[in-house]
Amino acid sequence: MHGAVKGLFYVICYPIIAVIGVPANLLAIVILSRGRCGLSKCITCYLLAIAVYDCLVIIISVILNRIGRIYFAYSVLSTTPVCSIIAVLVYSTRDGSVWLTVAFTIDRFVAICCQKLKARYCTEKTVSLVIGTVCILSCIKNVPLYFIYKPLYTIRGVPWFCNIKSTYYTSPVWQAYDMLDPILIPIFPFVLIFLLNALTIKHILVANRSRQRLRGIENHQDPEIMNRKRSIVLLFAISLSFILLWATQVGRFLYVRVRGAGYFNSQNFKDPQYILSETTNMLQLLSSCNNVFIYVMSQNKFRQDVKVVMKYPFIIHRSLFK
Numbered sequence: 001m002h003g004a005v006k007g008l009f010y011v012i013c014y015p016i017i018a019v020i021g022v023p024a025n026l027l028a029i030v031i032l033s034r035g036r037c038g039l040s041k042c043i044t045c046y047l048l049a050i051a052v053y054d055c056l057v058i059i060i061s062v063i064l065n066r067i068g069r070i071y072f073a074y075s076v077l078s079t080t081p082v083c084s085i086i087a088v089l090v091y092s093t094r095d096g097s098v099w100l101t102v103a104f105t106i107d108r109f110v111a112i113c114c115q116k117l118k119a120r121y122c123t124e125k126t127v128s129l130v131i132g133t134v135c136i137l138s139c140i141k142n143v144p145l146y147f148i149y150k151p152l153y154t155i156r157g158v159p160w161f162c163n164i165k166s167t168y169y170t171s172p173v174w175q176a177y178d179m180l181d182p183i184l185i186p187i188f189p190f191v192l193i194f195l196l197n198a199l200t201i202k203h204i205l206v207a208n209r210s211r212q213r214l215r216g217i218e219n220h221q222d223p224e225i226m227n228r229k230r231s232i233v234l235l236f237a238i239s240l241s242f243i244l245l246w247a248t249q250v251g252r253f254l255y256v257r258v259r260g261a262g263y264f265n266s267q268n269f270k271d272p273q274y275i276l277s278e279t280t281n282m283l284q285l286l287s288s289c290n291n292v293f294i295y296v297m298s299q300n301k302f303r304q305d306v307k308v309v310m311k312y313p314f315i316i317h318r319s320l321f322k
Contacts, residue, residue, distance in 0.1 A: 011070055013282055014062050014066045014067050014070070014282075014285075015067060017058065017062050017282070017285055017286060017289060018058055018062045018063050018067060020289050021054070021055070021058035021062065021285075021288060021289025022055060022058050022059065022063075022289075024289050024290075024291075024292040024293070025051050025052075025054050025055035025058065025288075025289065025291075025292065026055060027292055027306065027309065028047070028048075028051040028291065028292040028295065029048065029051045029052060029055065030309055031295075031302060031305045031306060031309055032044055032047055032048040032051060033048065034305060034309075036301065036305055037295075037299060037301045037302045037305060038299070038300075038301040039234075039299070041124055041127075042107060042111075042122050042123070042124065042127050043104075043107075043108075043234070045124065045127045045128070045131065046100065046103065046104040046107060046127060046131070047104070047291075047295070049100050049131045050097065050100045050101060050104065050291065051291065051292070053093055053096045053097040053100055053288075054097055054288035054289065054291060055288075056089075056093040056096075056097075057093045057094060057097050057285065057288040058285070058288055058289055060086065060089045060090055060093055061090045061093065061094065061285055061288075062285055064077060064086055064089075065086055065087075065090050066285075074160075078160055078161055079158060079159060079160060080149060080150070080151040080152075080159035080160065080161065080162055081159070083149065083161060083162040084145075084146045084149045084162055085146065087145050087146070087149065087162065088142050088143060088145050088146050091142040091145060092138045092139050092141075092142045093138075094185065094284075095138040095141060095142065095184070095185055096134055096135055096138040097288055098185055098186065098189050098242075099134045099137075099138065099189065100131065100134055101189070101193070101238065101239075101242055102189045102192055102193060103130045103131070103134060104235070104238070105192070105193050105196050105197065105235065105239055106192075106196065107121070107122060107127070107130075108200070108232070108235040109196045109199065109200050110122060112200055112203060112204065112232065113199060113200060113203040141184070144177065148164055148165055148168045148174065149162040149163065149164060149165065150162075150163050150164075150165050151163065182253045186246050186249050186250055186253070187250060187253065190242075190243065190246055190247075190250050193239050193242060193243060194243060197235070197236060197239050197240075200232070200235070201236075204232065233298045234294070234295070234298050234299060237294045237297070237298050238291060238294055241287060241290060241291070241294060242287060245283045245284065245286055245287035245290075246283070246284060246287065248276075248279060248280045248283055249280045249283070249284055252276060252277070252280045
């Protein structure tokens with residue numbers, strides 16, 4: 001009974017994530033596209049790209065992959081070709097979302113800590129190049145995953161479900177790929193975001209103390225320091241959210257590697273390993289639907305724009321019935 005309750009909990013959580021995540025990211029896309037949030041064009045481009053990828057993560061990883069497997073087990077989604085394509089899309093969108101967050105962190109680090117490089121790096125051309133590169137590399141890196149699956153069984157010529165080929169566990173090439181994947185996601189991004197934020201905080205504290213000594217005024221009276229504080233709140237909020245929600249995924253990876261255990265694929269709701277696996281997956285997916293709430297809490301102009309956008313349906317409804 002206890003295991004059934006836990007199973008029901010996981011079954012309910014994914015629809016909740018989908019119901020919240022898709023509208024939240026669509027709202028962020030609409031508002032950021034308007035360009036009226038008081039953010040620089042570089043920041044807006046990064047946040048817009050992250051919102052698009054996060055929305056794709058919810059649609060593909062949650063709706064098609066998770067909810068589709070739970071509620072439509074024998075639909076076209078479960079055929080081997082479609083299942084293989086979805087697997088590629090799941091990892092491609094995940095990688096794109098994570099590395100765009102890293103790219104945004106690097107951009108803000110350069111803008112705050114590297115003034116000489118800022119003029120050349122923090123430009124719309126560079127942002128477009130970085131976003132395009134992340135998108136392309138995320139797809140290229142995960143295309144090989146399509147070829148690791150075989151049908152679990154075939155009925156009347158139709159291959160069903162995805163079963164990993166035995167060569168994936170024996171081929172040196174696939175073993176190298178399997179070792180590289182968790183390093184690229186989430187270990188390296190996790191460490192990089194943590195390190196860059198630590199260096200940014202150190203730089204800001206030193207700069208603020210120096211500026212205060214030179215001007216001889218309190219921090220809260222200095223408009224430059226206040227503007228700097230507002231500009232970094234968004235960076236730290238997004239980075240901290242990423243670190244907290246991906247921490248269990250990093251811990252799980254280290255546990256698997258140190259203990260030499262395999263990843264748990266069974267659906268035994270009583271097994272602690274399965275509970276850990278599903279919890280880390282849900283927290284990872286949750287990180288793709290909470291950014292809009294961070295924007296609302298940290299950016300006053302974003303909150304104002306949310307109110308304006310939310311009023312549109314009522315304005316249209318009122319005009320139709322006049």
